[in-house]
Amino acid sequence: MAPHYEVVVVGLGAMGASTLYQLAKRGVQACGIDRFSPPHSQGSSHGATRITRLSVGEGPAYVPLVTASHRIWRELERELDVPLFEACGVLVMTSTDDPGESDFTQSTIAIANNYGIPHEVLDASEIRARFPQFAPIRDDAVGYLEPSGGYVRPEACIDAQLTLAQRLGAEVKLGTDVTGIASENGKVVISTKDGTIVADRAIVSAGMWTADLLGDPFDRLLTVYRQKLYWFKVAEPSKFAATSPSFILIHGPTLEEASYGFPPVPGEGSMKIATHQHSTATLPEELDRQVSPWSATLCTKPMLMATFLGSLLKWWTPRCARTLSRLMAGSSSTSIRRLVVSLL
Numbered sequence: 001m002a003p004h005y006e007v008v009v010v011g012l013g014a015m016g017a018s019t020l021y022q023l024a025k026r027g028v029q030a031c032g033i034d035r036f037s038p039p040h041s042q043g044s045s046h047g048a049t050r051i052t053r054l055s056v057g058e059g060p061a062y063v064p065l066v067t068a069s070h071r072i073w074r075e076l077e078r079e080l081d082v083p084l085f086e087a088c089g090v091l092v093m094t095s096t097d098d099p100g101e102s103d104f105t106q107s108t109i110a111i112a113n114n115y116g117i118p119h120e121v122l123d124a125s126e127i128r129a130r131f132p133q134f135a136p137i138r139d140d141a142v143g144y145l146e147p148s149g150g151y152v153r154p155e156a157c158i159d160a161q162l163t164l165a166q167r168l169g170a171e172v173k174l175g176t177d178v179t180g181i182a183s184e185n186g187k188v189v190i191s192t193k194d195g196t197i198v199a200d201r202a203i204v205s206a207g208m209w210t211a212d213l214l215g216d217p218f219d220r221l222l223t224v225y226r227q228k229l230y231w232f233k234v235a236e237p238s239k240f241a242a243t244s245p246s247f248i249l250i251h252g253p254t255l256e257e258a259s260y261g262f263p264p265v266p267g268e269g270s271m272k273i274a275t276h277q278h279s280t281a282t283l284p285e286e287l288d289r290q291v292s293p294w295s296a297t298l299c300t301k302p303m304l305m306a307t308f309l310g311s312l313l314k315w316w317t318p319r320c321a322r323t324l325s326r327l328m329a330g331s332s333s334t335s336i337r338r339l340v341v342s343l344l
């Protein structure tokens with residue numbers, strides 16, 4: 001007879017690992033399935049760091065979720081004695097004469113005011129005085145500083161949640177490809193290469209592969225975009241690490257004219273900088289996972305020149321130490337984002 005669970009979670013990246021842990025904590029008889037062995041580098045949840053902030057300029061619906069996550073990271077750190085959440089602060093800056101229809105920094109400030117999130121609003125001279133590495137911003141730049149934000153370590157967060165989920169009784173099946181999900185007589189039947197699993201409910205958190213599994217309407221709603229990450233050597237890592245928050249810099253009217261970065265992770269000596277692109281879609285099976293350091297120099301040059309980053313040369317060097325190419329499942333409309341938020 002096929003094994004039966006109350007809930008099966010398909011995909012154990014950032015989303016699935018958190019879901020499985022929370023189910024296990026609530027005493028739900030749950031099983032998580034992944035085709036790889038998370039944390040791994042094939043999906044969207046790797047690359048050492050992720051910005052986290054309470055006031056999420058993308059929309060106020062995220063505020064309660066992030067607030068809960070900050071509590072959960074500290075709970076997991078206490079439980080397992082591992083560092084997950086670095087509260088180095090987050091600095092969101094707009095430094096452009098054209099921030100677009102809605103200025104991301106102003107949206108962030110408005111959300112923080114509405115939700116009583118502790119923060120400071122800084123003008124250009126205050127940003128320069130407190131964070132000299134960002135000195136070349138425009139004189140009319142505006143900054144939002146959230147001291148309780150920072151970054152999380154995604155691989156360690158996944159590992160911690162899968163470890164605790166299993167301690168609490170959840171089952172985890174790794175190296176198991178889910179090939180189909182169907183509804184039968186009020187149950188969910190999950191097909192894998194090793195056989196069938198039955199569940200009262202299934203939660204699909206398959207990231208960029210979600211549309212492959214669920215088909216219509218997700219194949220129309222979800223689009224996959226390749227993102228590139230660059231790590232640049234820092235000349236004085238300790239100085240940089242001691243003074244730098246995670247940052248988001250808006251330097252133009254579109255999402256693609258936003259850069260973000262992190263202070264050096266202890267021991268690494270390099271600074272991760274990235275941008276987002278949502279103009280060239282791709283397919284998971286067609287991803288080119290190589291990004292040459294040479295292309296990093298070429299690709300980031302316009303960004304570096306256009307923004308303050310080029311002037312970080314005092315502490316930062318243009319030597320690219322590492323690159324990474326990853327895929328992100330994005331929405332081709334806002335409806336999928338609303339759907340995800342309402343499901344959560």
Ligand SMILES: Cc1cc2nc3c(=O)[nH]c(=O)nc-3n(C[C@H](O)[C@H](O)[C@H](O)COP(=O)(O)OP(=O)(O)OC[C@H]3O[C@@H](n4cnc5c(N)ncnc54)[C@H](O)[C@@H]3O)c2cc1C
Nearest residue numbers: 011013014015034035043044045051178206207209227328
């Ligand atoms: C470049 C980049 C930067 C980002 N920066 C930030 C940031 O700074 N702050 C922030 O909050 N968020 C950020 N995000 C978003 C965040 O990282 C993602 O939302 C999150 O990692 C997505 O996790 P996931 O679990 O949905 O997907 P994934 O991590 O891709 O997990 C999906 C899992 O499903 C499994 N799977 C898929 N199909 C099957 C199948 N058929 N059978 C079995 N298993 C399957 C895969 O093996 C994988 O483990 C960023 C994302 C990217 C790409």
